[in-house]
Amino acid sequence: xxxxxxxxxxFGGGMAGMTAAAKVASKGRIVLxxxxxxxxxxxxxxxxxxxxxxxxxxxFEQETPGGDPALRRAVFDxxxxxxxxxRSTGVTxxxxxxxxxxxxxxxxxxxxxxDYCRRVVEQAGGTVIxxxxxxxxxxxxxxxxxxxxxxxxxxxxxxxxxTLLATGGFSANPQLLECFVHRRGGSALARSNPHSxxxxxxxxxGAGAALSPFMKGFYGHVIQSxxxxxxxxxxxxYTQGGSIKGIMINQQGARFCDESLGDHQNAQRILEQPxxxxxxxxxxxxxxxxxxxxxxxxxxxxDKVSIAMNEGARVAVGDTWExxxxxxxxxxxAREPGLATILAYNATASAGNRQTHPSRxxxxxxxxxxxxxxxxxxxxxxxxxxxxxxxxQARVLNSGSQPVRGLLAAGADAGNIYGxxxxxxLAAGATFALLAAQQVIGDERTI
Numbered sequence: 437x438x439x440x441x442x443x444x445x446x447f448g449g450g451m452a453g454m455t456a457a458a459k460v461a462s463k464g465r466i467v468l469x470x471x472x473x474x475x476x477x478x479x480x481x482x483x484x485x486x487x488x489x490x491x492x493x494x495x496f497e498q499e500t501p502g503g504d505p506a507l508r509r510a511v512f513d514x515x516x517x518x519x520x521x522x523r524s525t526g527v528t529x530x531x532x533x534x535x536x537x538x539x540x541x542x543x544x545x546x547x548x549x550x551d552y553c554r555r556v557v558e559q560a561g562g563t564v565i566x567x568x569x570x571x572x573x574x575x576x577x578x579x580x581x582x583x584x585x586x587x588x589x590x591x592x593x594x595x596x597x598x599t600l601l602a603t604g605g606f607s608a609n610p611q612l613l614e615c616f617v618h619r620r621g622g623s624a625l626a627r628s629n630p631h632s633x634x635x636x637x638x639x640x641x642g643a644g645a646a647l648s649p650f651m652k653g654f655y656g657h658v659i660q661s662x663x664x665x666x667x668x669x670x671x672x673x674y675t676q677g678g679s680i681k682g683i684m685i686n687q688q689g690a691r692f693c694d695e696s697l698g699d700h701q702n703a704q705r706i707l708e709q710p711x712x713x714x715x716x717x718x719x720x721x722x723x724x725x726x727x728x729x730x731x732x733x734x735x736x737x738x739d740k741v742s743i744a745m746n747e748g749a750r751v752a753v754g755d756t757w758e759x760x761x762x763x764x765x766x767x768x769x770a771r772e773p774g775l776a777t778i779l780a781y782n783a784t785a786s787a788g789n790r791q792t793h794p795s796r797x798x799x800x801x802x803x804x805x806x807x808x809x810x811x812x813x814x815x816x817x818x819x820x821x822x823x824x825x826x827x828x829q830a831r832v833l834n835s836g837s838q839p840v841r842g843l844l845a846a847g848a849d850a851g852n853i854y855g856x857x858x859x860x861x862l863a864a865g866a867t868f869a870l871l872a873a874q875q876v877i878g879d880e881r882t883i
Contacts (some may be wrong), residue, residue, distance in 0.1 A: 438592045442466045442701035443563070444876050445594055447570060447636060448602035449550070450478025452847030454514065454864035455757050456600050457562070458553035459873035461519065466721055467562035468594060469554075470585055472569050472631045477550045478604050479628040480862065486533070488541020489863040490823030492781045495538040499698075502650045502855025503821075510828040511853060511860075512866035520868065525552045537798070541860065543842070549605060567637060572613065573599060573643040574581050580643050598842055598876045601640055601832070603822035604632030607654065607846030612637075616651040616822055620712040625659055627671050627816035636849035640824040643843060646835040648851025655701035655858045660740075660749035661713060661814040673743055675699070676813050678726045681799050682718030683781055684813065686710060689773025691781070692773050696798035700858045715769050716811045717760075717778050719803035741809060747771030756809050764810045778803065823851030830872040844872040 446457045449471035461467045469476070489511055490496035496508050504582070521545055523529050530543040554564050568587035573580045582595040606612040607628040613621030628634075641647070657675040666674075679695055679702045686692050686709040693705040706714045727739040745751045752763035757778050765771040784792055785802040792800070824832050824845045831839040845851075845869035853864050 437590070439595065440468065440592055441595045442468050443596065443598070444468070445596040445805065446470065446601045446602060447503055447600065447639070448478065448604060448847065448849070449473070449476030449564065449566075450602065450604055450847060450865065451480040451862050452849075452869040453478075453600065453602035454541075454553035455521070455866050455869035456846060456872045456876075457533070458556040459870060460876045461560035461562050463877050464560060465876065466560065467557050468596070469557060469562070470568050470570065471564065471566045472603070472635065473629065474566055476554060476564060476566065477547070479632060480865070481547055482629060482671060483546065483862065484672070485541075485546035486541050486543050487519065487537060487860070487866060488533075488535045489541045489860040489864045490538050491540050496859055499538050499855030500854045500859055502653055503857060504648075504852045506828045507826070507850075507853040510857070510871060511864055511867045514870055515863055518863065518870060519795050522549065522866070525549060526834065527552055539859065541863070546733065546827040570639055573639050573843070575643050577825055578644065580843040583623075583639070584613050597879060598788060598844060600844045600846060600872050601636035601720050601824065601849045602845070602847045602865070603630065603636035603849055606634035606637060606773050607632045607820050607848070608819045609633040613820075615700045617654060617817075618652065618707045618741060618819065620818075623655070623712045623814075624707060625814065625816040626660070627657060627818040629714050632848065636845065637823055640832055640843065640845065640849070643840060644834050645832045645840055645843065646825040648825045650852050650855050653821035653854060653856040654704065654817050655700050655819045655821065655854070656701050656815055656817045658702050658706060658716070658813040659812075659816040660747070661812040662745040662749065664707040664748050670690070671816070673740065674747070675816070676716055676740060676811055677729065678718055678722055678740070679813060680813075681722045681725065682716050682803070683778070684714040684716050685769065685774050685777055686714055687769050687775055688835040689775075691777060691794055694796055696796055700860070701856070703815045703817070706813060711768070712815060714813045715764050715767070715774065716813050717803065717809070719805045719808050720795075720806040722803070723809060741811070744811055752810040753807050755806050755808070760808050760810050767812055804844060806871050819848045821848075821851065821854045821856070823849045825852070826850045826868075828871070829875060830868045831875065844875060
C-alpha cells in the first residue's frame with residue numbers, strides 16, 4: 437500500500453473544497469484534493485454562480501430560523517473577505533446585485549474559478565484526483581491524521597495534519613433524507629450533483645465527530661410535478677418560483693404555509709404534506725410577471741408555465757376557478773375545500789384584510805385576472821443544512837463540543853449554519869473554506 441505525506445487533505449472539489457485548497461496552496465503548502473466524481477466542481481458548477489448573503493445581520497437572523505447564531509455571524513463577517521479573495525483570482529466578477537428581498541452578492545465565472553483553484557493547487561506541487569473517495573479517516577489519540585484514500589488503483593495511506601470534509605452533504609441520499617429531514621424525504625428530487633450522498637458525515641462520525649443539533653433543514657426549490665426527465669438542464673427550468681407569488685394548497689385543499697417567505701421554505705413545507713405534493717394557484721397577472729424572469733446564465737426570459745405544459749407536468753387552466761378545480765380534483769386534491777380556500781383568500785385580499793391563515797408577510801393579492809392556473813409542485817433538494825457539528829472556526833466538534841484535532845468541515849458538511857432558512861450556499865462554502873484555511877496556514881506543523 438502506497439503512503440503519501442502532505443500538509444492538507446481535502447475531500448470534495450466544489451466551492452468549499454477548492455477554495456480552501458487554493459488558499460492553502462497559495463501559501464506554499466502541499467495539498468491533495470480528493471473528488472468522488474469524474475470532474476471537479478460538484479454542485480457549484482450547476483448553480484447560478486452567485487456569491488451572495490444577507491444584507492444585514494438582522495435580516496440574516498430573521499431569514500435563517502434554527503441556525504446557529506455564531507456560525508451565521510461567521511459567514512456574515514467573512515463575506516467581504518470571500519469577495520476579496522474571489523476578485524483576487526482574476527475571474528470575472530460582476531458588480532453588486534441584489535437577491536431576493538434580503539440578500540446582496542456578485543455573479544461570477546464559477547467554472548473559471550474552480551479551474552483557477554485547481555491550477556493553484558497543482559502549481560504549488562499538490563494534486564487533484566478524481567474518481568476517488570476515502571475508506572476511513574486515520575484516527576490517533578482522538579485526532580485525525582489523514583485518511584485511507586481509495587481510487588481505481590487501490591488504496592493509499594495519506595498522512596496530513598489537517599483534513600477538510602467538504603463533500604456536499606447528503607442531498608442525493610434518499611435514505612439519509614428520510615432519516616434526518618423527513619419521513620417523506622426519499623421522495624424528493626436531488627437538485628444537486630448525484631455524488632452528494634453523505635460521505636463527509638460518514639467519515640466524520642467514524643472519527644468521533646458529532647452531528648449538528650438541527651438536522652432537518654435544507655435548501656431546495658419547488659419543482660413541477662411530475663417530471664419526465666431530471667438532470668442539470670432541468671434543475672432551473674423546472675423550478676416553479678411562482679410559488680412565492682401564488683398560494684399553495686395540499687390535497688385536503690388547505691393552505692399550509694406563508695408562501696411569500698420564499699421558494700426554499702415552500703419546498704420544505706411541501707415535503708411535510710400528504711404525498712409530498714401541493715397545487716400552486718395563481719392567475720394570469722402572476723404568470724406574466726414570472727414569464728419576464730431571466731434564467732441565470734442566459735439573457736432570455738422564460739415562461740415556466742409553458743415549459744410545464746410542454747414537458748408533461750400537471751397544469752390546469754380555466755376562465756374560472758371552478759373550471760381549474762375540475763382538473764385539479766383529478767390529481768387527488770379535494771375540490772370543494774380547495775375552491776373555498778382560493779375564493780376566501782381572494783375575498784380577504786380584495787378587502788385589504790391581512791388576516792389570512794396562514795399569515796402572509798408579502799405578496800398579498802387577489803388572483804382575479806383570468807385565465808387562472810394550477811400547477812402541481814413537488815420538492816427538489818439542492819443542499820442539506822444538517823451535518824457535522826462545527827464551531828465558528830470550521831473545526832469539527834465531538835459530542836463534548838470539543839474540537840476533533842486535525843478535522844475541519846465546510847460547505848454542506850458543516851451543519852447548522854442556516855437551519856431552515858437560507859442565505860447563500862456558495863457564501864457558506866467560501867467563508868468556511870477560508871476559515872478552515874486559516875487553521876491550516878497558521879499551524880507550524882505544515883511549514
